Amino acid sequence: MGFLGETFLAILPGVPTTLVLMALSVAAGFVLAVLFALARLSGLPVIAPAVRLYVFVFRGTPLAIQMFLIYFGLAQFPEVRASALWPYLREPFWCAVLALTLNTAAYGSEIVRGGILSVPRGEVEAARAAGMSGGLLLRRIVGPIALRNALPAYGNELILMVKATSLASMVTLLEVTGLAARIISTTYRVFETFAVAAVIYLAINGALAWLVARAERRLSPERSGAARTGPDLGLAR
Amino acid sequence: MSGVAAVAVRGLVKRFGALEVLRRVSLAAEEGEVIGILGASGSGKSTLLRCINGLDHADEGEVIVGGETIAMRPCRGGGRVPAERRQLDRIRASLGFVFQGFNLWSHRTVLENVIEAPIHVQHRPRAEVVAEAEALLEKVGIAEKRNHYPAHLSGGQQQRAAIARALAMRPRVLLFDEPTSALDPELVGEVLRVIRSLAEEGRTMLLVTHEMGFAREVSDRIVFLHQGRIECEGAPQALFADPPSERFRAFIARWREERRLRGEL
């Protein structure tokens, strides 16, 4: 089998952990990102500045210290230990998910906000002129265009999130990096272990990048050079 | 003439900072009337139109559509905003607005653009809306582009699609905000042809335009705005033949001079 093969099998169990960490925090983080972006754009007193402060803090401090605060910091409060959330907050997995979620929500909200601001003003006016407003306007016009414009930046954020899951190893979680670190410190076969772990991450990120590129192509037939047309909605001839 | 005007404004005042763009403008359009609104850049023509459908909000005065006044309330910063969102949306749905920049929704095909508002704002059944949309696209002459995205259409085609989109709402009044100003000269004609046919159908239209000759031919009444005030108005032939206002006379003279320079006269 060889050392490489053994190492690969030893690290493999970490892959689901990495993927689940990433999926959960990206999903929850996206929901929060949209909410925060809308909150900031609303300009409402108290709420909009609060979101600005949140984004400033979470983008201005390292994810590592955010994770430490949640895993080590919260645990010292008796109120937290007595609360209903304690079964989750004592687990490194859920602490990592929470930290990753809050972190990606901050970066994501800026990306979503940028996407919304990039919707051509004229198209929004045309929708308003036709009698659209509020939720309808967001759902049918602003949302789709904003998301399409934000996709490249958000795709990049997804890749950064896969890399960010490695920080969970700093709070004892055994995802890919955690397992790799353990193997290195016990077998001292640094280069082989690094190579295996690196290949795994590159595979994950490569697949992710390909999916994002595909999504970009599908969402922008109107921007691609060829005059590809949309679904034929007309009545049968 | 029916008693209630299709659309009317009374005493509209609009300020942008220290600049007064509209100064007590009053205007009424009867059913079936085509009003051509002319004036130099900055005279307030577009602002007038945009105040009617609420894209801009007048600081004083009233906008009345089909006898219904749009309710306004004061807002932070000194101006006014519509008081009832629902009323504004409903009234907007009865006014068809055609933009200088077309403003088709880039993520929808031409057909999807036309059916969007009737289905989602007016809640009309899809089959009926699609059938009507197809007919409208046929009427403006771009039926074969129904499944194309706006980016692949010429300016003239996009504007015609925008007109079809406005018509699909079955509006009482059509508002045109310089519909051909952003078009290359050779594409202007196809759009003007569509607008002319709509006028001949007897639709109520407010047409803000720089195409003076076209306005003269197609309008029942011409309104000339100068620095936010109605300088003069009346039947086109009479107004052009014998301008009652010195400023309007100068305006027409400049237009004729320009046409001469371009070799059209």
Added chain:
Amino acid sequence: MPEWLVSYWALMGFGPTGWGVQMLRAAAMTVAVSASGFALGAVLGGLAAWGRLSASRVGAAVAATYTTVIRGIPELLVIYLVFFGGAAVLGWIWRSVWAGEGFVSLPAFIAGFIAVGICNGAYQAEVFRGAFRTIARGEIEAGRAAGMGQLLLARRVILPQLLRFALPGLGNCWQLCLKESALISVTGLVELLRQSFIGGRSTRNFFAFLLTGAALYLVITTVSSALFALAERRALRSLGRAP
């Protein structure tokens, strides 16, 4: 004064029980290792950008591989590679060249800034590439037409403008260095995160120490942003035209 503030100051201040000095020293360490890493990153990034733009296919391939691979793997993994790998290499040299015994470890600071440099270099390379593409093709062609050689062209036309266009991206890269410096704590280097952790564990008050550490990071990142913004404004002014 409120009681919690008094006890906080006792903990974090400069008195006999205060950890203020250690925290500030750790913050300085963070800046030091980040700056060293940033400088190394500039060298590596510059080389990689130059490699990708060069005519040599091998050079371009190596540079492209470097930037793609490094940007696709976690920084923590690179830190482990440099720290443990460096120790392994040093140990091998020690044993074979000097017939020494036992293990040699790479000093944490050195491993740290090398790792930061390697990771940051990949991002800086992209910044330089983008900045280079922004420089008007015409200006370079004008230089060639005037008979300027590669080196002269680089020195007189490209480099002065490169910095102006690269500054915003470099500001971002600097922030990345600061964030990455926190990860170096796994090597035992006493930078801000590690110091916060040590203080917290020692006094059983993780929250106060980590929060203070976070606040210190915020100070560093905010001051950095302000400095970069200042630099960008000055660069724009000295070159006369708007971007």
